[in-house]
Amino acid sequence: MEERTNNTTKAVDVGKTGVMAQPAQSAEAQAAVDEIMKKYxxxxxxxxxxxxxxxxxxxxxxxxxxxxxxxxxxxxxxxxxxxxxxxxxxxxxxxxxxxxxxxxxxxxxxxxxxxxxxxxxxxxxxxxxxxxxxxxxxxxxxxxxxxxxxxxxxxxxxxxxxxxxxxxxxxxxxxxxxxxxxxxxxxxxxxxxxxxxxxxxxxxxGTPIGVCSTYIVLFIIFGAFLEATGISDFFIQCANALAGSATGGPAKVSVISSALCGMVSGSSVGNTVTTGSVTIPMMKDTGFPGDFAGAVEAASSTGGQIMPPIMGAAAFLMAEMIGVRYSDIVVRAILPAILYFTGIFLMVHLRAKRLGLKGIPKENLPKWKDLLPRIYLLIPLVALIYLICAGYTMSRAAIIATVLCIVVSMFDKNHRMSPKDIFNALVTGAKNTLSIAAACGIAGIIAGVVTMTGLGQVFISAIVGVSHGNLLIALFLTMICCIILGMGVPTTATYIIMATTCAPILTTGMGLNALSANMFVFYFGIVADITPPVALAAYAGSAIAKADPMKTAVNATRLAIGAFLVPYIFSLNPAMLLINTNGIGVVMIVITSFIGMFAISAALEGYTIRPINMVTRIICAVAGLMMLYPGTVTDIIGIVIIAAIIGMEIVQGKGPRKAEKAA
Structure with missing residues (x-):
């Protein structure tokens, strides 16, 4: 399921009303999508x-x-x-x-x-x-x-x-x-x-090629078969039914569908183009600026790589490399991933409110009564996760899940796999393996040099020396290394490189627990796809939106603020990863984290229940950071500040105002 499960992108025609037509498109539109794929x-x-x-x-x-x-x-x-x-x-x-x-x-x-x-x-x-x-x-x-x-x-x-x-x-x-x-x-x-x-x-x-030839290749083949069942279209339709009619509905559809599709595909760029060819025109038709629409899709598709339970196959690799159970990785990655997408979702909502944008009429959206009978498409995914948690090897679980893809396809005449379809899925799986294998081989060279020369210890000594033992500074320097090393590298290879070169800096050098360190470097390796100057996913989104690439990349970076904040939080206090905490602690972390993400989103968008000025935005940002950091004192201070701001906004009233025009 790594690196784009289908080389032939499928888009859905979207008219001015936002109605989703049949999953087909004109030859001209398909050619345009293919050209974008070739470019990025x-x-x-x-x-x-x-x-x-x-x-x-x-x-x-x-x-x-x-x-x-x-x-x-x-x-x-x-x-x-x-x-x-x-x-x-x-x-x-x-x-x-x-x-x-x-x-x-x-x-x-x-x-x-x-x-x-x-x-x-x-x-x-x-x-x-x-x-x-x-x-x-x-x-x-x-x-x-x-x-x-x-x-x-x-x-x-x-x-x-x-x-x-x-x-x-x-x-x-x-x-x-x-x-x-x-x-x-x-x-x-x-x-x-x-x-x-x-x-x-x-x-x-070495280990990267060993993992690739043992696990990754089978997950890629599984992804190709899963794509053939029509699950991507199912995800997009479900997202439309769930959020299409809400304020700024098409953008929220993009967030939800890209999270689900990106989780499986494992490719930021591929997912941006495939789902973006559907969602970006919808967002623009609704009234969102092109650079914002492209950014929403790019940030959401990139975030799909950190979305449990698949995480673009990185969840399986992380379990293997740090020696913990796969189920532990999935459970502990849930809250950070939800916060990431909550940040995007909130900023989309606030931008839509600020611009006065509406959703898609409900009569033009898919109906749940038509979608629920297709929920059987999730059986292969659910089975894969269950089998791994039940003790099956990841290889055997992936192969069984692949067979289940063929079985569930038989219930849908539009996606029923014929021998030709099975043949094509095998071809696609093999083809999509090539880039990952080559990148893993080169990642092995990097890991080999680190082992042979003791360069890892040099990195550790350098970062610890510059940071003077300060964890926050060490995290910042490691973040820079991860973003540079992750530029243009596929998801699984990115994680392997980060785990080999950067994670030891935090574990051996700074005493961080292995899970927090590996999650930290993985997050920042992934966001390289939307961080200028090599922001391939953002540039692909800008091409579909016909918007300025750099503006799209900057917007995508803003939208992905959760990916830049949350890793620091769970590194400074692993309670966000549900480590060393209890049930009440988890509930408090969830509540305060979501309120904190709202405050930061409001600060970035300049809107709560009405537009807010720069001073209020700064105060919101500070309060939000306090809420995100797990701690009783900071939580209380943050809640008081945010409550005061919202209270003042309510007292002042919304007042007469005109919705801003989209740039």
Missing amino acids: DRESNTRQWKGVPDIVIKAALAVFSLFMIYMNLFAVWDERIRRPLFVGIVILFIFILFPAGKNHKAAQKVNYIPFYDVILALIGSGSFFYFVINNREIINHATRINQTEIILGVIGIVVLAECCRRVTGIPIVVVASLFVIYAFTTGASLRKIVYNLFYTTTGVI
Whole structure:
């Protein structure tokens, strides 16, 4: 379910009345959506294959998906065989499917792959296949690898880096290159670096690729099958029925539907484009400014990655990497995620009130009586979560849930999976695996350098030294590192990089508990998608809204204020993660946190029950922060301040005023 479960985006035509039509769109509209995907989502920039070559490649991708299911269900192979074999196959497919660049001449030709890509594919994958074939001999060599093995290791690493550049972009490759350069500056020899990064399970074929080839690939395949059941359309329809008629309804629909769809898809950019092609025109038709509409969609889609119970597959990874139960991750991530979306929801509501915007007429919205019979679409998701909590391995649970997707599709004639649909889902699952696998391989390089050179300790010492042991300063510096390292990186790879490089700063260096530290770095790695200058999700939203990209990114950052505040709160006081607290404490945290988020939203939007001035906005912000920080004294002070402000606004009365015009 990682990284966009369907490469072909489906949108819903929305008329001026806000009525949602059939899930289809004109060729021109589809072409526009596809163009946006190609611009902001590198996975959409694929070669043009037609006819027999296209069929052969798709068949190979489907076989790859089936092979991964077999390998995880039945094969009992050494990890040093499974992992390089997986990477080698991924490299072959990347060069077959992805050109050197979207504007490259070779990308415009049909059924064509340049000779140099064939060479790179063969030598790159061949390096990993050589390791698979000569596994025992190389392991026996240990650090005494020969010249041929050094050359093959260098080729494998360089070609993998090129693969990653093609499917995810250059930022993560640059970061990994800087880490490798650092390894050389420590005096490490080429032999030592190649051995550690290529031939051991602490480098390219380390934990990230191990997790990717064992868990992530199966969740991606599951996501492709889940998408084929029509669940995204179901989520959007439910969101419309729930909030479409409310003040500023279309924007609230965007928040709800993007949270649900983004949770499953695991792609900020992909979800922004797929659901945004529906919700952004609706928001603009209602009267929201384009840059605000694009920002709502981008912030909500990005927030889907932190939404339990799936969290874009990061929940499963976090449970594996820090050694806690999956159910613990889900339960403790609920309140922070709800606060994040509450912040967006409140700001949308206050902006709509300030602009005097209405919702969609109820007669134009889906009816619950028509939607509830389709609730069976949730069975695969519910089963997945239940099976994992019941003790099934994540791999087996994902495969069972995938089979259930096929079963539930049989109850809907519009989404009933035929053999062709099953084939296409297998193809989509394999294709969507490629970018994650390449990014995880490069993440392994970063982790390998950290392990080999002791760079983690250098990071820890540097941050602790600069912060002088002050946790708040250390959190701020770690946040900056996370946003930089998370630029343009897929969700699962982002978390792996953060968990390897940044989380130890907070756990070992500052004594933070592992769950708080991992949640903190994950949140800030994710918000890189909406934080300028590399705010890909926000830029994609601006393209659909035909708005200024930077204004959209700034608005998205404001809307996502919860993602910038909540991690600090649960790091300074883990009670928000339901750690070291009781039932009464949880109730108080929920109440005060929601009031605090309202105060901060009012401060940012300049509106409570009527417009408020700058001084009142500042006071609201201070009171909101006090309420968000779990503590009796701060809660009391915050409640008194907010109550006083609301009381004064009521006494003064709303007064005659005109709704602001949308910019």
